[in-house]
Amino acid sequence: MIRGPSGGGKSTLLHVFGTLTRPSGGRLRLFGTNMQTIPEHRLPDFRLNRIGFVFQTFNLLAAQSAFENVELPMILSGRLKRLERHEKTARLLKEVGLGDRADHLPSELSGGEQQRVAIARALANKPDLLLLDEPTGDLSSADTCEIMDLLLRVNVENRTTCVMVTHNDDLECYADRVLYLEEGRFSRQRLNSEQRRLDATKYAAYLTSQERNAIKDEDEGVRDGGAEGLLREHKGHFCPMTICNK
Known part of the structure; x- marks a missing residue:
């Protein structure tokens, strides 16, 4: 870039x-x-x-x-x-x-x-x-x-x-x-040799209500994986641009 x-x-x-x-x-x-x-x-x-x-x-x-x-x-x-x-x-x-x-x-x-x-x-x-x-x-x-x-x-x-x-x-x-x-x-x-850490609070602000409901169904997995687990489960639905820490 x-x-x-x-x-x-x-x-x-x-x-x-x-x-x-x-x-x-x-x-x-x-x-x-x-x-x-x-x-x-x-x-x-x-x-x-x-x-x-x-x-x-x-x-x-x-x-x-x-x-x-x-x-x-x-x-x-x-x-x-x-x-x-x-x-x-x-x-x-x-x-x-x-x-x-x-x-x-x-x-x-x-x-x-x-x-x-x-x-x-x-x-x-x-x-x-x-x-x-x-x-x-x-x-x-x-x-x-x-x-x-x-x-x-x-x-x-x-x-x-x-x-x-x-x-x-x-x-x-x-x-x-x-x-x-x-x-x-x-x-x-x-x-950018390493994956950046995600800000879970900032990340959550970009979820739609439908995505939040889907996450509730997988609540246990999300708690285990934190924000990174959330990204793994729902990759393709969210934009990394909005959640990269500066």
Whole structure:
């Protein structure tokens, strides 16, 4: 995760990582390759097959359905036959929780749903690197939780390297490593090598009445495990963002 003030160079750095901007100096190596040695005309194909992009403003094609938006990178890549593309597109939409919204246009989807489509599209060609520029910047707190949980799943289960730029310090608890960029230079870093402890009081404030009733039925297990036990029992229903101690 990359954090820092506006104008500090975060988005520019992400564009360099994504080969959208040539660095003015130094060297950029991606997947063992010196990117300065790759001709300009080969970069689009490199990006298409090795790098996924997710933006704050979604950048979905307005006239195409969720299904068509996700399928497009596979069409451009040309590696899969039509049936294979359709099967993979349906699977990706199902994985991001939009299996029943495949035929909807972006204008018919909420902000959180549009961002999930954008993530599915970014994963279409199974990239090695996923670059995320303020992916939750325009989302509500609830949608932010869902998107961050989804990205965490992508990172862990798909073993996809994720580099994310954000202004939201609450999201730091999702990252293995946080780099702070100021005036074009990294000023410091922080490693999240251990799971943070949870504040049970703060945690309880985010429970719905339905979740509280469910917890009552498992009261003994919760007492044994404390807040950590609560998280284990109900992981997937709650957002770690809201309960990470500072």
